Amino acid sequence: MAQKTQKGKIMAHTVQPSQHATSRRSFLRTGLAVGGAGAIGAALVVNGVPAFAEESSGGLTPGDAAILRFLSAAEILETDFWQQYNELGGIQDSEVPGGSGSAAYTAALKVLDGDMDQYIHDNTEDEFTHFTFINAYLVSKGADPVNLDTFRTLPSSKATGAQDIGRLTNLMQLTVDTSYWTKYRSRTKNPDFGDTFPPAVPGLLKGQFPAIPRDDTDLSPADHIQAIANTAGFHFAFIEQGGTSLYPSLAQRVTHPEVLRILLSIGPTETMHFQTWQDKAGNAPALTDPTNGLVFPDLNAPPFGGEDFQTNLIMPEPTVFLSRKFPPVSIIRPTETKGAAMGALKALTDDGLFIGQSPEFFAVLHDLAKQADAARHGG
DSSP, rough: OOHHHHHHHHHHHHSOEEEEEEOOOOOOOOOOOOTTSSSSOOEEEGGGGHOOOOOHHHHHHHHHHHHHHHHHHHHHHHHHHHHHHHHHHOOOOOSSSOOOOHHHHHHHHTTOOOTTHHHHHHHHHHHHHHHHHHHHHHHHHHOOOOOGGGGBBBBBOSSTTSOOBBSOOSSSSSSSOOTTHHTTTTSSGGGGGGGOOOOSSSGSSOOOOOOOOOOOOGGSSSHHHHHHHHHHHHHHHHHHHHHHHHHHHHTEEEEEEEHHHHHHHHHHHHHHHHHHHHHTTTOOOOOOTTTOOOOOOOOOOSSSOTTTTTTTTSSSSOBBBBBBBSOOOOOOOOOOOTTTHHHHHHHHHHHHEEEEEOHHHHHHHHHHHHHHHHHTTTT
């Protein structure tokens, strides 16, 4: 109960109006909904107005404010889809409210690990705290928080256990890029050098697949619901490797030491998430979905196999960094800062998470990413 009360205080603080609003900025300052969708909120720039350039933000540089806003928006989007995963496959309690669970989906997820429901719950709560903290910090500096509630128009799963509410993201038509698998196992390549990597599950790039049951008909046959759970497992890692890279990339552009501290403190939790999910995805059973032909291969056997696909290599293998003249080193990858925010937005869009969203939604996120990428240390 104390934790729930604390969340209420955070949200009440988050929606306080800025003391430094200008006539050039028009923000939707709706309250963040408590309960239901997991008290998900954030900031909306109406009509995509790029109005950050003249903002003083109570000590924040315009660039620092823009980076924090983009990260808040990203965390809001993460919270939205983790909420959907938790409603059907996680633990429902007062920490992450909403939903009543799907026994068949939860059982299929537990094939990847017996504690999947707990991990999903905890990842969901983490993302909630990330955006509420960043929004509260923005408000404390006189800057506007982020609120995307006007875009909660996408449909929910109709499966028993899911809430019937508007969503920001779509988990039922995903095209998951699993090249992160080989990217983190390669000893000779780094995306910062423009290198590319083969996907672990090529089939996930060749269609639009559900990662949650769309309705109760998806709960059978057994290989179909397991394929949905496998898709979720690989998608979990895809999402969290993005945050793992995004925070250190944008940290190189911030100015204020306290903002740097925020990014360097939140970012590593995304890395902990990624390593957890990469480990669990390695347990996804090899199978073919009888309803659509999606193949999950045995990654430890030909034509896969070898170090680039080995399932128990969950720590970043050493690779090239900064220059090929240096010896290999175990690192987060990529960390090139140019275009980091726009790259993250493109990856989420290509993933299918925003299928069904409005042009206005894409315009808002494009402007938030553009402003974050335009930030300069000391600017």
